[in-house]
Each structure stands twice: as structure tokens, then as C-alpha cells.
Amino acid sequence: MIELIDLRKEYDNLVAVQDLNLTIPQGEIFGLIGPNGAGKTTTIRMACGLLLPTLGKAVVDRVDVAQEPERALRSIGYLSDFFAVYEDLKVWEYLDYFAHAYKVAESDIPARVTEVITQVSLEVKRDALIRGLSRGMKQRLGIARAIIHRPKVLLLDEPASGLDPKARLQLRNLLRSLCDQGTTILISSHILTELEGFCTSIGIMEKGRMVRSGRIEEVTAAEHLARDMRISWVGDFTAAVQGKLVGHAYVANVQLGADSGTFQFAGSEAEMAALLAELIGAGVRVKAFAEVKQTVEDLYMKLSKHEVM
Amino acid sequence: MLKFWRNAEFVRHVRAELRPARAVTVAVVALFVCGLIWLSCWSFVQQDLENARNGFQRYGGEQWMARVAMLEKTAFHQTWLLFFQWVFAIQGVMVTLWSLFACAQSVSGERDRKTWDFQRATSLTSSELLVGKLIGEPILTYFLVLCLLPFTVVGGLVGGISFGGLVSAYLLMLVGSLFLGVCGLFLSTLLESGSRGITLLVGLAMYFLTAGSMGMANSGFPGVAAFSPLSGIIGLYSPNEPVFRRLPTLFGQPVPWLLLSVLLWVTFGSWIVLMLVRNLKRDYEEIRPLSRWQAVGCAAFLNFVLYAMVNPGRFGEAGSHELMSLMIGVNGLILFVIGLATLTPQERLRVWWRKRATGAGAMFSEDGLPWPWLALSAITAYALIVWGTLAWNKALPFEMKSLERAAVQLLVVLVFITRDVLFLQWCKLTHMSRPVFKGLMYLSLYYAAAVVLTVLFGRGSETNAMRVLSLLTPIGAANPEAEGFRFPASLYMGIALQAGAIAAIVAAIGGRMNRRLLAVASGD
Numbered sequence: 001m002i003e004l005i006d007l008r009k010e011y012d013n014l015v016a017v018q019d020l021n022l023t024i025p026q027g028e029i030f031g032l033i034g035p036n037g038a039g040k041t042t043t044i045r046m047a048c049g050l051l052l053p054t055l056g057k058a059v060v061d062r063v064d065v066a067q068e069p070e071r072a073l074r075s076i077g078y079l080s081d082f083f084a085v086y087e088d089l090k091v092w093e094y095l096d097y098f099a100h101a102y103k104v105a106e107s108d109i110p111a112r113v114t115e116v117i118t119q120v121s122l123e124v125k126r127d128a129l130i131r132g133l134s135r136g137m138k139q140r141l142g143i144a145r146a147i148i149h150r151p152k153v154l155l156l157d158e159p160a161s162g163l164d165p166k167a168r169l170q171l172r173n174l175l176r177s178l179c180d181q182g183t184t185i186l187i188s189s190h191i192l193t194e195l196e197g198f199c200t201s202i203g204i205m206e207k208g209r210m211v212r213s214g215r216i217e218e219v220t221a222a223e224h225l226a227r228d229m230r231i232s233w234v235g236d237f238t239a240a241v242q243g244k245l246v247g248h249a250y251v252a253n254v255q256l257g258a259d260s261g262t263f264q265f266a267g268s269e270a271e272m273a274a275l276l277a278e279l280i281g282a283g284v285r286v287k288a289f290a291e292v293k294q295t296v297e298d299l300y301m302k303l304s305k306h307e308v309m
Numbered sequence: 310m311l312k313f314w315r316n317a318e319f320v321r322h323v324r325a326e327l328r329p330a331r332a333v334t335v336a337v338v339a340l341f342v343c344g345l346i347w348l349s350c351w352s353f354v355q356q357d358l359e360n361a362r363n364g365f366q367r368y369g370g371e372q373w374m375a376r377v378a379m380l381e382k383t384a385f386h387q388t389w390l391l392f393f394q395w396v397f398a399i400q401g402v403m404v405t406l407w408s409l410f411a412c413a414q415s416v417s418g419e420r421d422r423k424t425w426d427f428q429r430a431t432s433l434t435s436s437e438l439l440v441g442k443l444i445g446e447p448i449l450t451y452f453l454v455l456c457l458l459p460f461t462v463v464g465g466l467v468g469g470i471s472f473g474g475l476v477s478a479y480l481l482m483l484v485g486s487l488f489l490g491v492c493g494l495f496l497s498t499l500l501e502s503g504s505r506g507i508t509l510l511v512g513l514a515m516y517f518l519t520a521g522s523m524g525m526a527n528s529g530f531p532g533v534a535a536f537s538p539l540s541g542i543i544g545l546y547s548p549n550e551p552v553f554r555r556l557p558t559l560f561g562q563p564v565p566w567l568l569l570s571v572l573l574w575v576t577f578g579s580w581i582v583l584m585l586v587r588n589l590k591r592d593y594e595e596i597r598p599l600s601r602w603q604a605v606g607c608a609a610f611l612n613f614v615l616y617a618m619v620n621p622g623r624f625g626e627a628g629s630h631e632l633m634s635l636m637i638g639v640n641g642l643i644l645f646v647i648g649l650a651t652l653t654p655q656e657r658l659r660v661w662w663r664k665r666a667t668g669a670g671a672m673f674s675e676d677g678l679p680w681p682w683l684a685l686s687a688i689t690a691y692a693l694i695v696w697g698t699l700a701w702n703k704a705l706p707f708e709m710k711s712l713e714r715a716a717v718q719l720l721v722v723l724v725f726i727t728r729d730v731l732f733l734q735w736c737k738l739t740h741m742s743r744p745v746f747k748g749l750m751y752l753s754l755y756y757a758a759a760v761v762l763t764v765l766f767g768r769g770s771e772t773n774a775m776r777v778l779s780l781l782t783p784i785g786a787a788n789p790e791a792e793g794f795r796f797p798a799s800l801y802m803g804i805a806l807q808a809g810a811i812a813a814i815v816a817a818i819g820g821r822m823n824r825r826l827l828a829v830a831s832g833d
Binding site: 010054086088100 | 321324424
């Protein structure tokens with residue numbers, strides 16, 4: 001659904017995005033992660049035609065964005081970290097304007113405006129002037145604008161910055177439901193918890209380059225990353241556990257307490273099961289033995305060099 | 310696109326600007342002011358009549374009696390005519406000024422409010438945005454004019470102006486305001502932010518330049534005066550104005566002022582519309598008013614229009630000689646503006662430079678250095694000078710040597726303009742903020758220094774002064790004593806010196822282009 005082919009952007013004497021190749025299939029929520037200045041915003045702006053790439057191209061829904069921008073933009077909803085709106089319009093007028101601007105069929109517009117207003121919970125403000133809305137409401141209106149034309153692709157550049165926790169939750173739920181309907185979402189953020197449990201794929205950008213990208217499990221597996229494990233037991237078995245873990249071929253960073261501890265395990269699932277069997281065989285009364293699920297933040301911290309331009 | 314009332318951008322402006330309460334207030338205030346103006350006009354005419362009656366009572370006589378009789382007979386018509394003239398003038402000034410300033414803050418204002426990206430990210434085409442903004446931004450004034458229209462039409466008709474005259478006058482007002490609106494929109498795309506000070510200054514300059522162009526009515530190009538809306542409507546106010554009773558000419562054929570005004574605004578406006586359609590949805594850094602072929606076309610168009618408007622009667626004995634020198638000067642200005650309009654952004658130039666290194670980048674490229682295009686524009690200009698001179702041969706006879714002289718003059722102008730434009734191109738590759746503006750400042754300093762050097766070296770010797778001028782500035786080409794190719798040697802030395810300067814600037818540009826990029830360098 002989104003294809004970035006050898007995409008490159010140069011500013012003055014630096015390369016903001018360096019020969020980026022990325023394919024995001026339909027229905028995916030792709031999290032673009034990286035520090036400020038990594039090239040995330042530039043990538044998203046090129047993907048929606050706001051910036052012309054120096055070289056390469058962005059293709060959205062099989063349309064080259066630079067060649068046929070108006071056609072491509074019908075499939076793209078764009079949301080940035082600022083939610084500037086026309087203060088002198090009413091809420092419904094604002095959405096009606098963008099529905100027309102995105103060339104939504106004239107007969108569908110009134111119903112669509114009502115639908116979107118309901119989706120972002122602004123029903124009571126439908127006829128209110130935008131200048132009278134609170135900041136959070138304006139932000140929700142911005143989200144409504146981005147989805148008014150039922151875009152197949154949503155490009156979201158730090159969309160939750162400045163949103164209160166409730167609005168963040170609403171945004172997350174809205175994006176999930178859009179994803180369920182088949183919308184492809186590319187979302188950038190440097191606040192990693194924002195993307196937690198939400199993205200199906202991630203890409204880590206640094207210095208204009210994609211350091212890693214793919215589905216979260218694939219990225220983890222491809223890197224043969226050690227898994228964080230947690231173990232707890234009943235009774236005085238600290239020494240026994242230590243004996244089994246320390247020196248084990250796949251185990252590292254063992255940290256044990258009186259009745260629990262953590263360690264890193266770099267082996268396969270079968271080898272993990274064998275380790276558990278060994279512990280039980282050694283008489284340890286294991287209460288819990290589980291992998292600590294990696295957060296996006298953990299992944300980022302492991303894969304990134306935290307470099308910026 | 311022609312159904313502008315369904316244009317999303319236009320509808321947005323109508324909704325925001327013409328809310329019922331505001332529209333009613335504007336209409337009521339307009340009608341109130343209209344009433345006051347009518348009373349003032351009536352009072353003025355009655356005062357005139359009263360004065361005439363007093364004069365008759367005091368002095369008596371045929372003349373006073375005839376004046377009283379005439380004023381009594383025409384008082385009613387005069388009141389309405391005066392009313393029409395005032396209200397029409399107010400409408401005209403308001404609609405043109407407002408159109409210019411509202412449009413001049415349109416795009417830059419959206420950039421300031423950060424709403425511009427959201428408009429650019431919609432499926433609205435540049436043309437749709439252009440139409441919507443052009444008619445939508447000054448919608449309140451258009452509404453005001455519409456409110457007053459019935460009264461001015463009645464006033465004009467009762468005042469003795471023909472219906473055709475009224476239609477023409479309003480047509481002129483409409484086309485004029487659209488032209489100024491397009492100019493304003495273009496200015497607005499060039500301003501990164503809506504700095505009101507700069508907008509006001511440039512807008513006022515544009516407005517007064519347009520209005521003041523009527524001063525050209527007595528020049529060698531009287532048609533240029535038609536840029537001023539005043540030339541087209543002056544007949545409504547002062548039918549006997551001698552300058553404007555003489556019609557301007559196009560290719561020697563007289564054309565009504567009003568028609569020429571509309572013609573000029575439409576053709577020049579079309580060029581600006583072309584620039585807007587090309588650039589309106591582009592990112593600020595990627596704005597390039599014209600493609601290079603369009604720039605050459607624009608240079609040819611400007612030359613063509615000027616030749617079409619020549620009034621041979623205004624040139625002296627050395628008619629063709631004078632005309633050619635004037636056209637060379639004008640072409641210097643045209644070439645410089647075209648050079649400015651086609652400067653290549655650093656990013657594009659770098660890509661072209663790399664291609665060129667591999668043999669793939671053509672010399673005449675959209676993204677290459679501007680000098681081949683300046684040369685092409687100059688050749689086109691020279692071809693038009695030859696054509697124009699031949700076309701006006703009957704009225705302004707010429708000798709072959711005039712053409713030879715013009716060739717040298719144009720070469721000198723081209724070399725200096727190329728040097729200056731390449732210098733500005735180099736400035737664009739540096740880290741200077743506002744590189745073009747600063748580059749222009751440096752060029753001004755250079756020419757000021759050249760004048761100082763001329764004064765220093767030329768003390769007591771005009772020949773020495775001319776030599777310095779010829780070496781450092783293009784002024785040497787204006788030497789009135791030169792014939793054919795026979796110019797002083799210092800002029801040719803000046804050309805050689807500037808050619809060397811051009812080579813040095815191109816080398817400096819190459820140095821900048823060959824620098825390694827930051828991220829690539831550190832990342833590799």
C-alpha cells in the first residue's frame with residue numbers, strides 16, 4: 001500500500017533521508033521510530049507529497065505521489081504534530097470544507113461529516129465556532145479532518161504530542177478500528193510508549209537511514225536478540241538456581257534475589273524448555289518461569305545507536 | 310473550475326467572511342454612507358446653484374442668468390453624476406486595494422497559521438486553490454460593491470452615462486481587481502511568513518506603480534499607461550483630458566484605453582497565473598516561478614509587447630538608434646529578473662551537477678546553471694530587436710551599423726547580468742540566511758564601489774572615467790560615439806574581465822557542489 005523506493009532528501013549540505021526503501025502492506029500499522037532529527041518527518045512529508053524527494057519516489061496505493069499528487073492525495077490522510085484549524089469556521093463547516101477539498105462525492109458529504117463528528121465525540125459542538133473549542137477538541141477535530149475522506153493510508157507525524165491521556169486513548173482506539181477496516185497507517189513518534197502494543201511493524205530511523213524494519217517479532221528474531229526472562233521459586237534455592245544458570249551456554253546477565261531473579265536467554269524455545277526441565281530436575285520448586293515481553297522501547301534501545309544528524 | 314461558487318476554498322471564505330450578522334451590518338453601513346454621499350453631492354450642487362443665484366442678484370447680466378438657468382436645468386443630473394463618480398471611485402479604490410492586500414496575505418498567512426500544509430495535502434489542484442483564494446479572499450469587498458451597485462447604476466444612468474459606459478467601467482474594475490489580486494497572491498507565495506510590514510510596503514509599491522503608470526502616456530510607449538486603471542476610466546470623470554483623448558497604438562493602430570487596459574491585465578495576469586499554478590502547492594524551498602523555457606518565452610513576450618506599443622513620433626532624429634538603446638536597457642532588466650526567477654535550488658543543482666559529472670546532465674537543463682538560458686533569452690531578444698527595427702523601418706529608418714552596435718551592447722549587458730546572476734546562484738549555495746537578498750546587497754555595494762573608483766581614477770579625465778566604467782560596469786556600452794562594432798578597447802577588455810569573473814564564480818559553485826554531504830560523510 002505504501003512503497004518508498006530509494007527515497008532521498010538533501011537539504012543544503014546534509015542528507016535528511018538517505019536512499020530509503022520501505023514497503024508497508026495494507027492493514028499494517030507501521031511505527032517509525034527515531035530520535036528528533038532522524039528524518040521521520042521528512043519521510044512522511046515526502047510520502048504525502050508535501051516535499052519533493054531529491055531522488056527516488058513514494059508510491060501510495062499504486063500512485064506515484066510526485067507524478068499525480070491530487071490523485072494520490074485522495075487516498076492519503078495526513079496529520080501532523082500541530083493541529084492548526086480555521087478558527088472562523090464552525091465544526092461542521094470545517095469538515096465539510098475538507099470533504100469537498102478531498103473530492104468526496106457531494107451526496108455522501110453530510111452523512112460523512114456527521115459520522116466523523118460522532119467518531120471524535122464532538123456532537124455537541126457541531127454548530128460551534130472552532131475558536132471557542134478547547135485545545136483537546138481542536139486536536140480531535142484535526143483527527144476528524146484527516147479521516148473525513150476515508151483514506152486508505154494514514155500518515156501520522158507525532159499525532160499524539162500534546163494530547164491528554166484520554167484523548168490519546170481515544171486516538172489509539174480510533175486508529176485500531178481504522179486498521180481493522182483495512183486502513184494502512186504509518187505513524188512516527190519519538191515517544192515509544194505511544195506506539196506500545198499498537199504497531200504491527202516498526203522501523204528504526206537514524207541519521208536519515210532505516211536501521212531496522214519489519215514486523216516486531218521478525219525484527220526480534222532476525223537480530224537473535226537475547227530474551228529477558230524472569231524466574232521465581234518457593235524455598236531456599238538461590239544457590240541451586242545460580243548453579244544452573246551461571247555458566248549455561250545461552251544464559252547471561254543473571255541477577256538473583258532470595259526467591260526470584262532475572263536473566264537473559266539467547267537460545268530457542270526448545271532450549272528454554274530444557275533449561276526449565278533442568279531446574280525442576282535439580283529440585284528447584286519453580287513458581288514462575290516466563291519471558292518478559294519486549295516493549296518497543298526495549299527494542300529501540302537495543303537496536304539503535306541513538307544517533308542524530 | 311469555472312463554477313467558482315462551488316469551489317471549496319471560495320465557499321470557505323464566504324462562510325467565514327459573510328456570516329449573516331456581518332453581511333447585514335456591512336450592507337447597512339454601506340447604504341448609510343451611500344446616503345451621506347448623496348446628500349453631500351446634493352448639497353454641493355445646490356451650493357453651486359445658490360452661488361450662481363447670488364452672483365446674478367449681485368451683478369446681474371446675461372452670463373450669470375445663463376449660468377443659473379444651466380445649473381437649474383442640470384442640477385438633478387449633476388447631483389446623480391457626482392454621486393456616481395464618488396461612489397464608483399470609492400468602490401474602485403476599495404476593491405482593488407483590498408483585493409491586492411487580502412490576496413497578498415493569503416498564502417503567507419496560512420503558512421503562519423500552519424494551516425497551509427493541510428490545504429496542500431488535499432486533492433484541490435493549484436488552479437482550484439488559486440480561483441478560490443482570488444475571489445474568496447476579498448469577498449467582503451465584492452459584497453460591498455454588489456450592495457452599492459444598484460445605486461451607482463441608477464446614479465450613472467440618471468447622471469447621463471450610457472449603459473455601455475457603465476458596463477465597461479465595472480468590467481475594468483473587475484479585471485483590475487483580479488489582476489491586482491493575482492499579483493498579491495504571487496507576492497504571498499514568495500513570502501515565507503505573513504510579515505505585514507513587507508506585504509504592506511511591496512503591496513503599496515505595486516499599487517502605486519500600477520496606478521502611476523499613467524504617467525507613461527506621453528512617452529515612447531504610451532500604451533504602458535494603460536496598466537493604470539485610471540487611464541481607462543478617466544473619460545468618466547474628465548472627458549476632455551487632452552492626454553487621454555489621444556488613443557494609444559498597437560502596431561500603429563489606435564486602440565481604446567479601456568480595451569488596452571483589459572488586454573494588458575489579461576496577458577500579464579496570465580503569466581502570473583502560470584507562475585502560481587506551477588508553484589502554489591509546492592514547498593516554499595521548491596518555488597521556481599517559471600520553467601526555463603517559459604522564462605525565455607516571457608522575455609520574448611515582454612519584448613514583443615513593447616515593440617507593439619512603440620509610438621515612433623516620440624523618438625527624436627536618431628529614432629531607431631534611440632529605440633534600440635532603450636530596448637537594450639529594458640532587456641538588461643528583463644534578463645536580470647528572468648535570471649532571478651530561474652535560480653536553481655541547491656538540492657536540484659547538486660543532482661544536476663552529479664549527473665553532469667557522469668555525462669548525463671545536459672547544459673540546457675531545468676536544474677542546471679542559469680547562464681545558457683540567459684544567453685538564449687538574449688539571442689531571442691536580439692532577434693526581436695532586429696524584427697522590431699525592421700517592422701518600424703518606415704517610421705524609424707535605421708542603418709546596418711545600428712544593429713551591429715546593438716549586438717555589442719547586448720553582449721555587454723548579457724555578460725554583466727550573467728556574472729551577477731551566477732553570483733546570486735553562488736550565494737544560494739552558501740549558509741547565508743536570505744541569500745538572494747544579501748547577494749543583491751553585495752551587488753549594490755559592488756556597483757557603488759565601481760562608481761567611487763570611477764570618480765577616483767577619472768579625476769580630470771573623462772576618458773579614464775569611461776575606461777573604469779567600461780571595465781567594471783555595463784555603462785560603457787551606452788557610449789553615444791561608438792559606431793558599429795567600433796567601441797573603445799576598454800569595453801572589450803571589460804567583457805574579457807567579466808568573462809574571467811564568470812569562470813571564477815562557476816569554479817566556486819563547483820567547489821560548493823563537490824563538497825561531501827554531512828550525513829553521508831559521517832555515516833559512511
